[in-house]
Amino acid sequence: MEAMPTNRFLVLPLLLTLAAPAAAAPVARREVLPNGIVLLVAERPAIPIVAVRVLTRAGAAFDPSGRAGLATLTGAVLTRGTAKRTGPELDAAIEFVGGSLEAGAGRDNLSVSLRVLKKDLGLGLDLLAEVLLTPAFSQDEVARKVAEIKAGIKRSEEDPATVASRALARLVWPGHPYGLPVEGTLESMDRLTRDDVVGFWRAHARPDTTVVAVVGQVTVDEARREVLARLGGWRRPAAAPGRVPAAHPAPAPREETVARELTQATIMLGRQAIRQTDPDYFPLVVASYVLGGGSTSRLYTRVRDEAGLAYSIYSFVSPSRYGASFVAAAQTRTAEVPRVLGMVRDELGRMGREPVTARELDLAKAYLIGSFPLRLDTSGKVADFAAAVEELGLGLDYADRYRARIARVTAADVQRVAQKYFAPGTLDRVVVGRVP
């Protein structure tokens, strides 16, 4: 058997917007091309590779009613053929030079990622532009992807963390697109047609809601010339871009149990929260870090280190373009669910009842401010960060403002936001596992 390393921690999704660079210089050079594309370029000349990220505002938040999964399907079919090449021909062309070209949809955006050796940048950008400007969306490929996505949904029902996240989103975001699974459902997938895909792409993939980040062994001039030559002719439609309805929480928190024959139960608590545009976001990030952010956090210390009740235990704030959520989660053996739930609720409440200690506050701030250089240490990570900051409308100097905002957070701020966002009586709750 392959040596599967068993890490000490589960790897949490990288929250790009949690941190800020140490350097005062903006992370990338920004310019707006004539058709509205925002081009971001960061030169990293040492290694002969280039990473490109394209974000266009065509995520699952724009799935029409009853058509959950349409953005996911569109993203999945995007690299499966263009006017010039079939899907297998695209695969063969990019992989022959050891590169990769991937597309996929998230909540807010559809992203296309290219990674090539510098010498193959021309080829890589040719393929990227073909995919963006002349996707074929053939009937055959759409049908194939519908079947694969449905099978993937079925398969994901085996993963308790996925099942719990899906259920929690439904509770936290009633009536909002964020409450529906990005990948859709078995039922909604069955309704989707090629016409839906073509219509969705035409309506939502447009240069004036698109960010292109180019990072690596490339100059600003070269990147502009190469991108303009290929994407300069992409015309913006006359119609206004799509809108996403405002989110309203449910009037009272709700609970859901999903029965599964498992030895361990997955517990998730969550609620709507705030994003970077709200000044309270920064104390909230600090509060969540003290509560469940790292291996010195209160939850980790009490539930894992001292009581041995969990391997995976954490909390995080997840900001998106149209809303944010706060989540605290743990996995523990079935019999200990009440005890772990009690501990998590107790720690949530304590965050609001009493101020965090100076030591905890300093540690959280030092980590959040100091860990940034590690998050920008490869071309791919720089491209992800630059594109995300631009797309969220935070400005390329967000890094500096973030540092300053985190540095100003006081214990009183932390307590105030904890009272509001961690109040145990305001959190929705999901448990996946054996029902007692």
Place this chain on the structure above:
Amino acid sequence: MTAMRTVRTLALLLPLLLLPATAARAGDGVLAATLDNGLRVLLLEDHRSPIVSFQVWYRVGSRNEARGATGIAHLLEHMMFKGTPAHGPRQFARIVEQNGGHDNAFTSQDVTAYYVDIAADRIDLVLELEADRMHNLLLDPKDIDSERQVVIEERRTRTEDDPGGFLGEEVGSIAFKAHPYGYPIIGWVEDLKRITPAEIRAFYRAYYVPNNAIVVAVGDFHAPELLEKITRRFGPIPRGPAPPPVLAVEPPQNGERRVVVRKQAQLPIVYLAWHAPNQRSADAPALEVLSTVLSGGRASRLYRHLIYERQLALEAGGDYNYFSLDPNLFWFWATPMPGKTPEELERALLAEMDRLKTEPVRDEELDRAKNQTEASFVFQADSVHRRASLLARFELIGDHALMDSFVGRIRTVTAADLMRVARTWFPPDRKTVGVLLPTP
């Protein structure tokens, strides 16, 4: 407490006497040295970002475990974060976080590795912490008891409640009847419950010695200066007895082995494995290329044929562990699409293997696989963490400089080589098959 203070005092008084026995900078820019106590040190300057990846790799993994005490290497890995007399429980993580660093560790069949990625100007702290826990670990019985519960929870997540992990463990355990590669890295739960603090302490004493470790750092530092600091911190740790060698040799497999497990799941899973040699064999580069031809990307055969053209599989993949210290498995896994059976999928996987024995791989496929391997090296060089890990991997199999010849070895592989290794290593009657059948 005493032990730690001694180390520190020595370090202050005797820096000049502790210079490494040998130090040389190779053509690849790596400053390599072996300290008098046997600690191997590899340093590579990379000044692109003000960060450093500092890693300590111990030559110990589940491969070094005994029956009845499986999982001890990984349990010890967890205990390495539970403190020393000088740095109490949670201090390690706290100090790293306070300085904006990321730390973690992993245990594999062959190694246990610890890393800290951190701002380069904080490197002294990391040296202090890593040198301390190489020799002075607390191993408090109370901490061991609580941490064994954490590991059992980890096992629930990865194995008990994960159909793929569950089946993988069964397949591994029947594929090997003599060699410890058949043990699950995380350990059997019966062993995890039983292992005593005394056994963990003995395991730590036997394997966590400088002469069984490799220190690798890549990042924004001056290598000779860092070597001096490492020598000062790690040099006073006494050399230990050479750890016992792994003597087990897996005998040839006589006949097919098969395991079928039933478990609550949504879709079946099929595993297929053959014993294969490691990098010491002249066949290894061809096996590495073959693995890429079969499962490296969407243009690979398994994706193209089983997922795309025939829509038999939802997922299919495979792997070959070139770096394995002892001969290991060349293996495949696949999940059938709903409505397709594991039998159909197994037949299709076997047909792909048969085709490799009778038809030469096309030039385009061969060149693509080689280009993918070469490019992946360049991509990995973008990350100081990945660069350090790669150096350690090559050092483990003999010499970090082997990295320079690796791509060259891959480049010499021919279509005839692929056909020869497929015929040699994938006989139909020496495979191990695992099937997971879902119960509702």
